[in-house]
Amino acid sequence: MNRSASVLHRLSIGVVGVVLVAVAVAVILYQVSVEPVAGWISRIDTRQLTETVGKGWFGAVLALVAVLAAYWGWRLIRTTIAPHRPEQFLLDASETEGALTISLKQVAQAIEEHLATQTGLRRVRAQALDDRGQNIIRITVDARPDRSYDEIVGALAPTVEDLRTAFAGSDIHVQAFVHLDALE
Structure with missing residues (x-):
């Protein structure tokens, strides 16, 4: 919260x-x-x-x-009801002459498309949320049971670190959730 x-x-x-x-x-x-x-x-x-x-x-x-x-x-x-979607984020580099904004929804879609190509990840969902005034990019990954945790994190970690670096100093937080499917 x-x-x-x-x-x-x-x-x-x-x-x-x-x-x-x-x-x-x-x-x-x-x-x-x-x-x-x-x-x-x-x-x-x-x-x-x-x-x-x-x-x-x-x-x-x-x-x-x-x-x-x-x-x-x-x-x-x-402040406690379900999170809603943020429209745009104003970048710190904005000046009085013009505003630099990015659509967090489009960033989330790009992340989802990128991670969907990774092997070992069964389902990927990325969302841009405004959770009680806190901007969050939440990545949820479902992984196949034949993949190890290290493989899954190895596929996910570079994207998370890139996001954290890109949004360093801003109020956007990055969350990553990994759901490991049960062995059949």
Whole structure:
């Protein structure tokens, strides 16, 4: 998972969790009359609380909080839904006069076509993904059972290293998955 998305998720869950635990502990301590918590809670002016809830601005504040919570919740959900495809990648060498872009989908297609010619690889799939804001080129290889792991990695490694060299310093990551078919 992308680090920034992961931090947002953990921070959000942590804040909500701490608030809920604090409220639960306060309710339990009040129910068993533990001081000073029971004294603090008994000093809350419920009449003032009722008057505040009845005021016109309270509904607006409550609606604003609900909208912000819904927006934040949607942002958190959106970062965890299925990855989507990135369109283009802006290269670091771009200047103000013009932008150098490449289509990651076309890079993935070229990788797939190149690796499909390798012997020992039964099926090759290369994808360009935007996984929670992280650009990834993911290569998945199914290998025939009569090939050794070293042969498979030997066919795959030069392509992976070429990609890592080409995208060095960018936010594009290269993943390679090898599925070894079972012996028949």
